Amino acid sequence: MDVLRVDDRLTDEERMVRDTVRAFTAEKIAPRMAGWFEDGTFPARELAPELGRLGLLGMHLRGYGCAGMSAVAYGVACRELEAADSGLRSFVSVQGSLAMAAIHKYGSEEQKNEWLPRMAAGEAIGCFGLTEPDRGSDPGDMLTRARRSGSRGGAPAERREPDRRALPGGVGGRPPTATRDGGDWVLNGTKMWITNGSVADVAVVWARTDDGIRGFLVPAGTPGFTASDIHRKLSLRASVTSELVLDDVRLPADAMLPGVKGLKGPLGCLSEARYGILWGAVGAGRSCYEAAVDYARTREQFGKPIGAFQLTQEKLAWMEVALGQAGLVALHIGRLKDEGEVTPQQVSFGKLANVRAALDVARQARTILGANGITLEYPVIRHMNNLESVLTYEGTQEVHLLTLGKAVTGLDAFR
Incomplete structure (x- = not known):
């Protein structure tokens, strides 16, 4: 049914990716997807290692266990994944093009070596915290803050109720606080509509600092960091969508991504x-x-x-x-x-x-x-x-x- 025969313009390697992903989704995804959608579930932990074995996680990145394939090969994979369901493609996109890409582009060698091989293998899952409850299309006005411990004192601001009228794809905020002593970072804020949020082993969280917007790696289980799922969705039901809350989350100095500053x-x-x-x-x-x-x-x-x-x-x-x-x-x-x-x-x-x-x-x-x-x-x-x-x-x-x-x-x- 492809009258223009667009796929004839693909290379042998790109067609191999197409056929591999299409066969995987036909066997492992298609028979179960309607049930996942109806139940509002997505077995991220089960699927991540299988996606990793296929080389689909961070497949367009080079080194650190990533496949290093072409942009077109990655696009073809996304096409076949979303033919099964947007939630499946979203999982792979957030893992590879948001969380892993942020670490790959902007992280230190230590951060890359710690996270990327495991994420490429599907042994660790990541999420990307940018959108805020009231800051969807204007992330430069984010309220989530990160301060050096000891820079200023104060109690955490009262948490605002998130605006759930927005659609999935971003994160939320509230005003900052700080603690005392040392060079650690202290993060406060709320991120909203975060794909993979509650199943992630690490969150890439963007926050405003005195030196501009910076990215931070927040491991799951860090005190003060919580993720809760958003329910009653009628779209992207086969996808984990969460709210992230950071309440005086203390991180070491090397949790910051050193390679970029600002909204870029x-x-x-x-x-x-x-x-x-x-x-x-x-x-x-x-x-x-x-x-x-x-x-x-x-x-x-x-x-x-x-x-x-x-x-x-x-x-x-x-x-x-x-x-x-x-x-x-x-x-x-x-x-x-x-x-x-x-x-x-x-x-x-x-x-x-x-x-x-x-x-x-x-x-x-x-x-x-x-x-x-x-x-x-x-x-x-x-x-x-x-x-x-x-x-x-x-x-x-x-x-x-x-x-x-x-x-x-x-x-x-x-x-």
Whole structure:
């Protein structure tokens, strides 16, 4: 059903990745995913070692046990993972493109050697704490603070109730405090909508310091650090989404990521994650499209398959066009990334365009399946609900529109 035959432009290695991940999801994920979604569970601890053995965790990073594969190979893997479910791709993205990428880009050699080999193997899980309850699209205004112990005293500020109206993909905050003596760091704040939060062995937490925004590695079990799951979600149900609370969390001086200062640190990691999303969305859309084509060929009304009616064929044709265009965008941006020429604006273009295309495909597929389209017997409503969150996390549609608007006009509309 790939009229443009986009995959013909892949290398042998990239097709090997495609086939390996597709076989894994068909055997290990697809038979169980509807149940996980319905139950609101995701067996992260069970799947992480299997994903590690396949080399999918941090697969685009080099050294420290990572596979060091191309950007396009990583994108193809994300496409096949999200064809199974956005929650599965989100787990791999947060592990590799956010938590591991932050350590790989900005960490010390000691931090890299301590965490990356275990995370690549799926023996340790990471999460990424940036978004705050009231600071989703404006992370530069974060309230989470880190102070040197002894810099100022004071009791912890009263914890504010998180705003749960936001969608998954970020973290939360509250005003700072400090303690006394020494060179340790003391962190206070709240992070919200954190994928992998409650199952993570280490959290990469971004906090404001007197010297600018810095990243910190917070191991699970550190006194004052808690993670609690967010329930009653109707999207990304097969994904662990958590709130992180830091209440006078004391960390040694070497817990800080030394390689970056300022908002460019977390934003650099977000660009990596957005790249995986622009591929993953193609997989989610493809899954819906394939279900719609199969259904249209076999479902009969008025004495013939509904796929024989012109209106149904029009829907399927537009879905084919949308996915073909999205696949070309993903491949082009991937090749640019492998050549070291990709820009954040191009990644925003891909994330915006491809997620919108996939969501439109999912909605059209649902109409072809009729009432059957809202059941978990088919993947369509699950992908459609998930894509409503994918449209918002790692940068909302509005953020990416303004990013492109600034690139076009040279004028900043954010402030």
